[in-house]
Amino acid sequence: MSVAEQSIAGAEVRGHGFLASSVGRKVIMAATGVVLFGFVTVHMIGNTQAYMGAKSLNGYAEFLHSMLHGAGIWIFRGVLLAASGLHAWAAISLTLDNQAARPVGYRETQSVASTWSSRTMRWSGFILVVFIVYHLLHLTTGQLHPAFKAPQGHEYFAYDNFVSAFKVPAVAGFYVIAQLCLGLHMWHGVWSFTQTLGLSHPRYDGLRRNFATGLTLLVVGVNISYPIAVLTGCIH
Numbered sequence: 001m002s003v004a005e006q007s008i009a010g011a012e013v014r015g016h017g018f019l020a021s022s023v024g025r026k027v028i029m030a031a032t033g034v035v036l037f038g039f040v041t042v043h044m045i046g047n048t049q050a051y052m053g054a055k056s057l058n059g060y061a062e063f064l065h066s067m068l069h070g071a072g073i074w075i076f077r078g079v080l081l082a083a084s085g086l087h088a089w090a091a092i093s094l095t096l097d098n099q100a101a102r103p104v105g106y107r108e109t110q111s112v113a114s115t116w117s118s119r120t121m122r123w124s125g126f127i128l129v130v131f132i133v134y135h136l137l138h139l140t141t142g143q144l145h146p147a148f149k150a151p152q153g154h155e156y157f158a159y160d161n162f163v164s165a166f167k168v169p170a171v172a173g174f175y176v177i178a179q180l181c182l183g184l185h186m187w188h189g190v191w192s193f194t195q196t197l198g199l200s201h202p203r204y205d206g207l208r209r210n211f212a213t214g215l216t217l218l219v220v221g222v223n224i225s226y227p228i229a230v231l232t233g234c235i236h
């Protein structure tokens, strides 16, 4: 039995359900990708409060933590965690299936084109996971932030934590690199998502490309502006 036949047989052993099919897992990846993408966009917009001063950003942090008497943020965290877990699971299992099913004598041009994109997705995805873990321990819980000011009752110090964080050039640099990875990941993600929706057609490809590029540049550009604004003293 060839490698491809073995892999197909393996997939059959797993079952014929929605999640066992590669289309089902692509749909899961696209749907959870939209949730995560929506979060990143809303988060980017929320953080623009930093440009309006300490009162605005701290008030925004307090609002997030007091929604639905404090339950709101936990519902939102649960949705985010479930979406991230499903997204990573679908990506990893599809990659493993693709690797196992790839015939040995694949034509070189095809193989180079298809693996460049997926390899970029894998390492940008991995760096994003590292970034998110660091980011949570840095700006949310503070373990990795030497000057972190923890909330006192209903008083939040998101602004002080934000400014003191990005005053450290290495930290600001890491945030910028992580946002560039986010950009790469988002661009390919939005592009493939519109393909999963069935919009892959010469008539729509220009629109798909512009949509992916415009949204990515907006989110990444604004996110990168935060560490740069602190480093250059525009936010202090």
Ligand code: HEM
Binding pocket: 040, 043, 047, 061, 073, 077, 080, 128, 132, 135, 136, 139, 140, 156, 158, 162, 175, 179, 182, 223, 224, 226, 227
């Ligand atoms: C330069 C870009 C970014 C800045 C300045 C920033 C800033 C912040 C700040 C200040 C908080 C703490 C809010 C609070 O609890 O008071 C936070 C929380 C968070 N950020 Fe970011 N962030 C950035 C990019 C990102 C990205 C790209 C992601 C995801 C890919 C992300 C995911 C999160 C998550 C999951 C939380 C925790 C929300 C919660 O409390 O459950 N952030 N961010």
